[in-house]
Amino acid sequence: MKNWSNIFVFLFLLNINLFGQDGISGYVHIEDPQRWGQTVYLSQIQLEENTNTYNTTTIASTLLTKDGFFAFDKNLFTSKDHIYKVQLNPISAEEKNKLSDKIKNFQLFILSKKDTIHFTKGERMFGEYTTNNTADLEWQKLKQFEAKYENLTDDFDPRQYLIETKGYVKDSLQILLVKLIGIKKLDDQNLLEKDAKANPEYYLSFLKELKSSELDPSTYAYLENKLNFITQEIVNHKYKVSLWVNGATSLVIILLIGFILKSRRTKKVLAPIPLSKQEKAVKNLIISGKSNKEIANELFISLSTVKTHITNIYSKLNISSRQDLLLKK
Template identity: 55%
Template sequence: MRNTIYLFVLILSVCFKTNGQEIVSGYLHLENSENWEQKVNLSKVQLNGKANGHTYIPIASSVLSKEGYFSFDQKWFDNKDHIYRIHVNPIKSISRRTGLAKNSKLFILSKNDSIYFKKGTSPFDSYTTNNKAHKEWEQLKKFESKFESLHDDFDTEKYLLRTKGYVKDSLQILLVKLISIKKLDDKKLLEKDIKENTAYYTSLLKELKSSEIDPALFLYLENKLSLVYLENTDEKYSISVVLNGIAGLVITFLVLLIFRRRRNRNNNDLVPLSKQENTIKELIISGKSNKEIANELFISINTVKTHISNIYSKLHITSRKELLLKK
């Protein structure tokens, strides 16, 4: 009797342990089940920079029971929140036909939480989870759904303003903020917003890097920031080149203007030569030496030299050669 009790307790403990490890579980209802593979696939999701872009990394598969039950235990999950996807594949021969039910579900989970899919009329439609990040993500989806019906009259400025306000005031979990930013990227609005709010995104990236979030999830944001930074740098460099060119032209113009004004001032400041100085100037230009000039004018050589010194001073020159050039 005692051995039977021990065996029963052991079986119960194993069952509870097994159930405790199954953190993703539930039932899958498939219309026309013969068109679908009879297993559920689990993948890890990474965000990328392409529109609506995700990269799926296969992790495990769970074969469906006769009742449609499937499960994944905690060994496939991390201690920190991450985005996962479960899906069931249609049989290849009909995989491109239209009218197949939605066959996948994205969710956030860590190994410390659980998600349970209830029986429903479509795959993965009804579920319960205790993961806080996923619950906040569902609230974000409800907010974003308000804009899904907008087409030609879609107001990007209003959408950006309301989205940023919602992210700032309502979202508390970094991973969900990151998902909301990916939505902006999908709508080709992220680059515009980064250019207008670079400081905010730089601060957010710094916060993401210091968190426990897998860096692969925000790599696209880091790349986008780097791209915008390079574009801004190139733009600033181009502007700098243009401004430097303009400054160079202005400086050149000012130097020429100053030189011209100085030359004109020098010309205007010339003191008129006396009659005797003009005579000596003409004799110098004709090639006469000091002695010849003295003999021709009946004055001493020293007097000639004095006159020549005065001529040079008044004309702002220093030699016969300059006088000949200036004639």
């Protein structure tokens, strides 16, 4: 009797140990078994730019038991959180075309080697599940928030969607991978590029936070590539604006200098310094051909005074010789 008791305890502990090695376990509900295959596929997901689908890489598969049970070992996963998908495919391409729009034959979730997820029996193919992965629990909250936008109508307001979704992602989500998924939703609605150009500091700060985290760089590679392209566009735009501003400033300066010079010339032309009565008399005698000595004798002034008057005349009329004065008369 004691031996049987020991065997029972051993088998019980062995069963716990074996169950504990399953990262994923649970049941699949199939209404028409003849239309579906019996293999469940496990894929790792990569987020990609501008697409409502996901890039999947199949990493394992397992057959369903008679009662629809399946499981995947923990060793298939890494110590870091990743997005995964379990999927059951129709038995043929013809059945796939018939069933693709009617039944959701997959489930997305976040998991790591440290966590477990269990699918309970339900009315859907992959029904409700329980998990101890913190990131996936937060993702479920994000899904509940996004549910009101699932059936978009003609009244859909992209601006309001952007404000509400970004606000929720920024203020309510704490886990970087889930934030990244939320931002991916903006990209699916073709709103990410517009918002990143308007708020580059926020997205560059978020990218910096991603790079300093333990997330696999491939997880956020699409966002990094998109932001590199957008920031380069911003730099190019600022450079073009700078060239335009510098060119416009230079043109304004040139026009201003030209205006000042023209104003000075106009001022000189319109407001010449008038000659005194004696200078006018000297000027008229020069024009009549008189010499300096003759001018001095005629005006009863000294020769040096005549020369002083002539110097003042040349200065006021902006000339330098008798010949200029004869041409200017």
